[in-house]
Amino acid sequence: MKIYKITIIVVLFSISLFAEAILDTGHRYRSALDSMPKQSVRDTRELKQDPTCFSTQIKPMSRKEQKQYDKQYNKKFFKPWFRKKMGLSSKQRNWQFTFAKQKIYTRYGKRISKKWFKYQIKNSNFKRYQSVLKPAITLRHTDLKVYPTKRDFYYNPKRTGEGFPFDYNQNSSININTPLLVSHYSKDKRWVYIRCSYAYGWLPVSDIAFVNYKFRKRFMNNNYAITIRDNLFIKDKKFKTIVKLGTIFPIDSKTKKYMIASKNKKGYAKIKLLKTAKKWIIAKKPIAFTPANVALISKQLVGEPYGWGGKMQARDCSSLTKDFFAPFGIFLRRNSKQQSHDGKRVTKIRWLSAKKKKDAILKNAKPFRSLLYVGGHVTLYLGQKKGEPIIMHNYWGSRLKNRKKRIFGRAIISTTEIGKERWDIKKRAMLLNTFSKIISF
Secondary structure (H helix, E strand, O other), X not given: OHHHHHHHHHHHHXXXXXXXXXXXXXXXXXXXXXHOOOOOOHHHHHOOOOHHHHHHHOOOOOHHHHHHHHHXXXXXXXXHHHOOOOOOOHHHHHHHHHHHHOOOEOOOOOEOOHHHHHHHHHHHOHHHOOOOOEEEEEOOOEEEEOOOOOOOOEOOOOOOOOOOOOOOOEEEEEOOOOEEEEEEEOOOOOEEEEEOOOOEEEEEHHHEEEOOHHHHHXXXXXXXXXXOOOOEEEEOOOOEEEEOOOOEEEEOOOOOOEEEEEEOOOOEEEEEEEEEOOHHHEEEOXXXXXXXXXXXXXXXXXXXXXXXXXXXXXXXXXXXXXXXHHHHOOOOOOOHHHHOOOOOEEEEOOOOOHHHHHHHHHHHOOOOOEEEEEOOEEEEEEEEEOOEEEEEXXXXXXXXXXXXXXXXXXXXXXXXXXXXXXXXXXXXXXXXXHOOEEEEO
16 A cells, blocks of 8 residues: 555656746757858958957946846836836837838748738737737747738848848747737737837737736746846746747745746736756846856857847847846847947947047947947947957848848857958948947946
8 A cells, every 4th residue: 555655646746847847958949040141251260259258358347237227127127017008109000011012022032912911901900909908928939020920021032131031020039928018909819919128019819918916916026037048948748938048037935936927718827937957047137247247148149040030039130239238137129229229328430430430439338338339230349359349249241342242140259340351342331331329338
């Protein structure tokens, strides 16, 4: 009889362990992004593609300053739960409908019909705008879409700088545990129109759950951890999602485990506890701004394929900078133009000569604490090497004299004059000549 009891206890214990959600190391699944052209120039060959050697140039940030940044981060992150309205202008609500008036293509160059766009506009159901207005949360890493469909679409793929991966239905990726405000459902009830702290658009209903006051009170406990390793997995018996670097998890005060949401039959979130298989993949937010930590975070971002709008679980230029700063408690919005206004100090350099721009960057930019911005692109300033400013950025490519591009298609470390040695590079279009702002924190 005792043998049977022991056996039953062991079996039940094993089942409970297997059923518990676990945060563990993982990987980004290979995709078409990994097969894109990845060309090189002197910078990518001769500059070590590891930011560690620049990390000693930083000036440590005081704990007090970090706490101030982090307090603002949390306030902005959770703001959707306190909004009473979506707060979007007519222009913001309707900008996606302009695609219906243009020539739009599939990935393989076939024109998409006006009929298809007419259906998407109808299914967007904006007659019901703000008819729900309920707070919600993401249940997994997901993609925010411009229209309520997973179908990708492009400008003419034959044009330089267009076609895959520039999917204009891909607005942004969104991490698990992201607070949302839901405006309304699509007509087919499969999608919800949402606003988070940095973007708005369509998410699948299956990827969100509504949250009530009780859930919010427990979840917003001012005791948060953040992932400091990229491409992790959360998995249990029935569930699996990728977790990107910079994802936030509240820490449960009783068990010291991490909180995520699961969905009940009524569509509302309930707290689910998560344990980690390895302690070094997540840390209390914010982590200290030290040489070791900036090296740890930044080196994981180098070499990742260019993923427009976070497409296929990769990053573009502004998601690289956003995710770099997140573990240190510094909040950046989603696109490069927004980020150009997010700093504590902005130095305008647009009308300076190339030489004066370089001098201004070396004088005013702070290693790992400054962004260099030009319309449509943003980079992280790492420091200087032999009098040259060095940057890290997820960069699609440099303009050539023949109006084409030399494609890098990945996160690289370079000077501000990448490709300068090549005869075919369009010198006027080099980053140093086009940078307009230094944004510092």
